[in-house]
Structure formats: structure tokens, C-alpha cells
Amino acid sequence: MATVDPASLDRLTPLRRARTVVVKIGTGVLTDPRGAIDRTVLESLANEIADLAEAPGRRVALVSSGAIALGVEALGFTARPRRMDHLQACAAAGQGLLIRLWSEVFAQRQRVAAQVLLTHSDFAERGRYLNARGALDALLTRGAIPVINENDTVSVEEIAFGDNDSLSAQVANLLGAELLVMLSVAPGLLDGERRITVVEGGDRSVDRFVRTDISGGGKGGMVTKLKAARAATAAGATAVIAPGRQPGVIAALMRGDDVGTVFLPMAQRVSARAHWIAHTLRGRGALVVDDGARRAVLEGGRSLLPSGVVEVRGTFRRGDPVDLVAAEGTPFARGLSAFSSGEMNVIRGRNSREVADLLGAPHGDEAIHRDDLVVL
Ligand code: GLU
Numbered sequence: 001m002a003t004v005d006p007a008s009l010d011r012l013t014p015l016r017r018a019r020t021v022v023v024k025i026g027t028g029v030l031t032d033p034r035g036a037i038d039r040t041v042l043e044s045l046a047n048e049i050a051d052l053a054e055a056p057g058r059r060v061a062l063v064s065s066g067a068i069a070l071g072v073e074a075l076g077f078t079a080r081p082r083r084m085d086h087l088q089a090c091a092a093a094g095q096g097l098l099i100r101l102w103s104e105v106f107a108q109r110q111r112v113a114a115q116v117l118l119t120h121s122d123f124a125e126r127g128r129y130l131n132a133r134g135a136l137d138a139l140l141t142r143g144a145i146p147v148i149n150e151n152d153t154v155s156v157e158e159i160a161f162g163d164n165d166s167l168s169a170q171v172a173n174l175l176g177a178e179l180l181v182m183l184s185v186a187p188g189l190l191d192g193e194r195r196i197t198v199v200e201g202g203d204r205s206v207d208r209f210v211r212t213d214i215s216g217g218g219k220g221g222m223v224t225k226l227k228a229a230r231a232a233t234a235a236g237a238t239a240v241i242a243p244g245r246q247p248g249v250i251a252a253l254m255r256g257d258d259v260g261t262v263f264l265p266m267a268q269r270v271s272a273r274a275h276w277i278a279h280t281l282r283g284r285g286a287l288v289v290d291d292g293a294r295r296a297v298l299e300g301g302r303s304l305l306p307s308g309v310v311e312v313r314g315t316f317r318r319g320d321p322v323d324l325v326a327a328e329g330t331p332f333a334r335g336l337s338a339f340s341s342g343e344m345n346v347i348r349g350r351n352s353r354e355v356a357d358l359l360g361a362p363h364g365d366e367a368i369h370r371d372d373l374v375v376l
Contacts, residue, residue, distance in 0.1 A: 012256035014238040014265065018179035020140070023049055024063040024168035028185040029244030031069050035080060037101070041245065042066075045183070046105035048250040049145065053111065059140040061175060062113075063148045063168040064102065068159065070094030087159050091152035102147045112144040119155035123170045123280045133174050140175075162224045169228035170280060173235045180232040181253065182225055183244030188261035189222065197258055201233055201266035229263040231279040234270050239263040270374075277334055278374040283323030285314025285341055286331065287348075287367065294326050297333055298375060303366040304335065306355050309348040316341045322368070335373035338366055 025045060032038045053060040068087055071094030072080050081087055095117070102113040116136065122128040139146050150158040150167055158164050165182060172180040189196045191209045199206050210222040222241075229239035242249050242260030252259045270278070289297075293308025304324065316322055318340050323331035337344065339359075344367065347355045352365040 015179060015240075015254055015256070015262075018177070018238065019057055020059045020061070020175050020177040021052060021179045021181065022061050022063060022168055022172040022175065022177045023052070023250070024164055024180070024182045025065065025244055026163050026165075026182075026184055027065040027069055028163075029183050030064070030066045035069055036073060037066055037070055037098075039101070042101055043105045044247060045244070046102065047109065048248070050106065050109035050111055052250050052254065053143070053145065059175075061136065061140065061146045061148060061171060061177075062102070063164050063171055064098065065149065065158075065164050067091040067094035067098045067149055067152065070097040070101075084156055084159065088152050088156065091150075091159065095149060095152075098149070099147060102145075106145055112142075113147045114139045114144045116146045116148045117151035118148060118167065118171070119151045120157055120166075120170075120280075120282070121155070123174065124282070129174065136171075136175060165224035165228040166231075169231040169239075172232045172237055172239075173275065173279070177232075178237055180228070180237055180239045181250065182228065182239065182241050183249065184225065184241055185243070185245065186222070186241065187243045187246075188241050188259075189226070196261050199229075199261060199263045201264045202230075202268075231275075233263050233266050234279065235272075235275050236265045236269040238265055274374045277321065277336065277372070278376055281321035281334065283314075283331065283334055284316040284320045285312065285337075286323040286325050287312060287337075287344070288325050288327065291326070294324075294332065297324065297370075297373060301370060303370040304368040304373065305352070305365070306339075306344070306347040306367045307349060307351050309344065309367055312341050312344045312348055314341060318343075324368075324373075331376055333373055333375045335368035337368055338364060338372075 030037055030042055049060055049062060068090045071090030074093045074097060075090055099113060099115045106113045118132060122132055136146050148171055150164060152159055158167055168180060168182060187195050189206060189209055196206060210226055225241050232239040240253060240260050240262050242253055249259060287309050288311035289308045290310050293304055296302040297304055316337060319336055321334055322337045324333040325331050343359055346358055355365045
């Protein structure tokens, strides 16, 4: 009998313990080389997901792409169109076919497939977030398999970039899932030819294995998978990138076989609110801050004061998420602005007394309170 090495035991424990699992299947996994949906693959994955859901107390949600692929043929396009409105049309035409396919194959296993279409703003708005969670919880309690996709008619983020990777991380967070399995055409995260087997929680050194220039073209690629894995692990979940076309891949994973790349949860789990600000919200604008303010936020964990704001970018209301950027470079923090962009333009660079004189300090004198500020 083969001995189990300690590394594989480390991988196994969080996987086995997972009560709620989100499985994400990308377009590439579900389609054949001509771009048509491969029914055999779909059926065998449905069986694997049904097997996974058999474990007592286990709840499984599926995030499935493939609507566009099905719609291309249905609408008589000869190849995947390039225009966004055409792609959205394909998604609309294909979504019904996609859910029919999943319904058929899950029915063979006495499971009901339930269509759930979501967009990013559904997660960013608290009321919708709670509505979605309530409906999904009710479905999972009844043993149904929610089949989730982006609502491509009103949102195009996952078509343009992501192929549902980011959606799957948000669903995992919404459901408090302990495990997110992203099934991909890739065998996992690769360092050249070598597959990385385990990534410690929050280890950013693996970023070097992903080439942003080639991975981002249209479909998700590794960039969005890595981001999704990071978002899930920051919330305390384990994330896996695994080869979706390898027969029996989910069972292999749950047995502790060395398959795919396992991202272990971060030790320092961020609060649900901080996670929401950092991973669900997107900046509606940006504040360019001076070096003193940047250091106060990054090193001192302090609030951002109006005196440190050099420039206000974009239009936002009080309470909207804004990114903090230094003179140059990418956003280093995100927070909920205590002032609108118009107010911020009046008070930027001013000290607290001047702020009170200018605006009557209706909401205090911090531009962003430290409780509303998260370092990215
Ligand atoms: N939501 C889309 C779908 O289900 C995204 C995948 C894609 O861009 O092909 O088809």
C-alpha cells in the first residue's frame, strides 16, 4: 500500500471537512476543440458533483459557463462573435439550453438543477446579497444544485474578462463555503512544466508564475483564477485549481490524490466586512494621496485625513467605495468615502479645522475612517 506523505495529509484535511463546496466549470472544460458543448464531459461532471453532494451534510453549488458556447450555434453564428452585444445575445440564447442540459443530467441522479443568474452589483448591494443568500440556502437545504452563471444581458464582466472565476469566489464567500474548486483546462498552477501542488495561505510569491500579458486574453486564464483563489482563501476557504477534463478529478481530489493546485486558507482571516470591501466592492473613484498619508494608512493602520488627499478622481457619493493610490502605481487600499467627490474636492489638502469651516464637518473630519479602510 502506498504511504501517505504529510503534504497530502495537509491537503486532505480541509477538503474532507468542507461542508459547503462551490465547483466552477469554465467554458474550455465543457467544450470540444470546435467550441461545441461536449455532452459526455458535462454528464460525467454532473455525476462527479452528485457523488460529492452525497456526503452527509454536504452542500454543493455549481458555477457553470457555457451559455455563450451553446448560443453561438443556436443563433447561427459560424464562430464565437467578437462584438459584445452579439456575445450577450449568444449567452441569452444559450443559457436556457445550458440549464436544460444540467437539469437533464442531474435528474438522472435525482437532483434538481436550479438556475441562478447573478451580477457583480448583486454582491455589492447588501439587500440583494442577502436575497441571493436566502434563496441559495433554501435550494441547498432541499438538496438542489444551484447552477449559477453571470446575468450576461445586464453585466459583461465575466464575458470580457474572467469566465466566471471571480463570480465563483464571490459565490463561495456568499455561501460561507469552505472549499472552492475551479475546474480548468490547465492541470493547475504551473511553474514552467512543473505543477505547484500546494500554495500556503496568502503566499504571493506564486504571482511570478502567472504572466499577466498572455493570461488575460478574453477568457479567465490564470490571472483571474489566482485572484479568485486569493479572495476565497482570505475568507478562510480552501481553493483548488484542478484539471476539469481528467475523469474522476473531484473524487481524486477528495481522496487526497496529488491533483491540481491546492491553495490553503490564510491564517489571518479578514473580517467579513473587510473582505467585502477588498474583494467584492470596486472603487467608484480614486483618491491620490501623498506619501505621508500612504504611510499612515499602510504602516500605521490609520484613517485617511483630507489633508493627505492630493487629487480626486471620478464621481462618487458619500459611502461609496474608492481606491487609494499613491502618485503612481496601482491601488494600495480601498475604503468607503465619508464624503462625496464634490465635497472631497473642496476639502482635499485642508486640515481638520478648515474642513469644519468649509463643510461644517457633517460626517467627522476623516476622509475615510480606518474602520472603513482595507489595505489591498
Ligand atoms: N457567462 C458566460 C457563459 O456562460 C461566460 C463564459 C464565456 O465568456 O465564454 O458563456
